[in-house]
Amino acid sequence: MSQTVLEPHAEEPLDTDVPDGELARRLATTWGTAGGIIGALSTVDHKIIGRRYILTGFFFLILGGLAAVAMRLQLAVPDNTLIGPDLYNQIFTMHGTTMMFLFGVPIGEALAVYLVPLMVGTRNIAFPRLNAFSYYVYLFGGLMIWVAFAMNIGPDNGWFSYVPLAGPEFSPGKRADFWAQMVTFTEVAALAVAVELVVTVLKLRAPGMTLDRIPLFVWAMFVNAFLIIFAMPAVMLGSTMLILDRLLDTHFFNQAEGGDPLLWQHLFWFFGHPEVYIIFLPGTAFVSAIVATFARRPVFGYPAIVLSLIATGFLSFGLWVHHMFT
DSSP: OOOOOOOOOOEEEEEOTOOHHHHHHHHHHHOOOOSSHHHHHHHHOOOHHHHHHHHHHHHHHHHHHHHHHHHHHHHHSTTTOOOOHHHHHHHHHHHHIIIIIIIIIIHHHHHHHHHHHHTTTSSSSSSSHHHHHHHHHHHHHHHHHHHHHHHOOOSSSSTOOTTTSSSSTTTOSHHHHHHHHHHHHHHHHHHHHHHHHHHHHHHOOOTTTTTTOOOHHHHHHHHHHHHHHHHHHHHHHHHHHHHHHHHOOOOOOOGGTTOOHHHHHHHHHHHHHHHHHEEEHHHHHHHHHHHHHHHOOOOTTTTHHHHHHHHHHGGGGGGGGGGGOO
């Protein structure tokens, strides 16, 4: 029996006669955002989502700043009765939680979402729908905990939520539940963005842009993304275990039933110390980019700086225990 050999389809010739204006129009149509409310809510443009991340982060910064002002007013004079003890504990917790989880980490990722695709020469970030999803998860988590605070059921155990203080015995009600759920939401968002950045840098660079040619800002955010990928699951696991202890009567942190309260501290600070560098590295990246640009000089010691960024990432995971003594 004879076999029929199918000839491969001939590639269609590229239309090289398209004017630049028409080409720009076609690209704008392909990559553009639909009009109306639905189009605005469903956009996957990294620049739009990056701006939303930045504006939302600064909105939470204002809320966290107002909480700090309220604490300072209470502490301004002795025996002040401006804020009661319960409300003060809530404000203290909301300030730290907001600055760490809703501003410090997200604002660095927001700038990376906006700038990294532009710097590596791609039209959009990898997994653009996941990028949009991450923003809404982050927004929902932040609004949830602030609505709880406005309804006087905000968390009051400190932004570190140590057990057994945050456990069911000493924190009845839903205050600690809101905190743990917010952590889960915001860390899911952070992990999603980190994965997108890693894939964008590794797979979507412009032709000829090797890793030793990408800007130092991109290198810093690349290392930052790996820090998030390896650090965030620890606190997500801890918050999930805390919720299970509180709602399903498990005993992960109940010493009387074989649990270990110190396990919470290890899980939290295994994330908490790398987070110091997750917040710090974007700032150093901006300095390297801004100084080199306005000085009109290349950065001296590019390989050494890249290696130091990578070394910082590795070392940040070996130092968390000192937080347990402060």
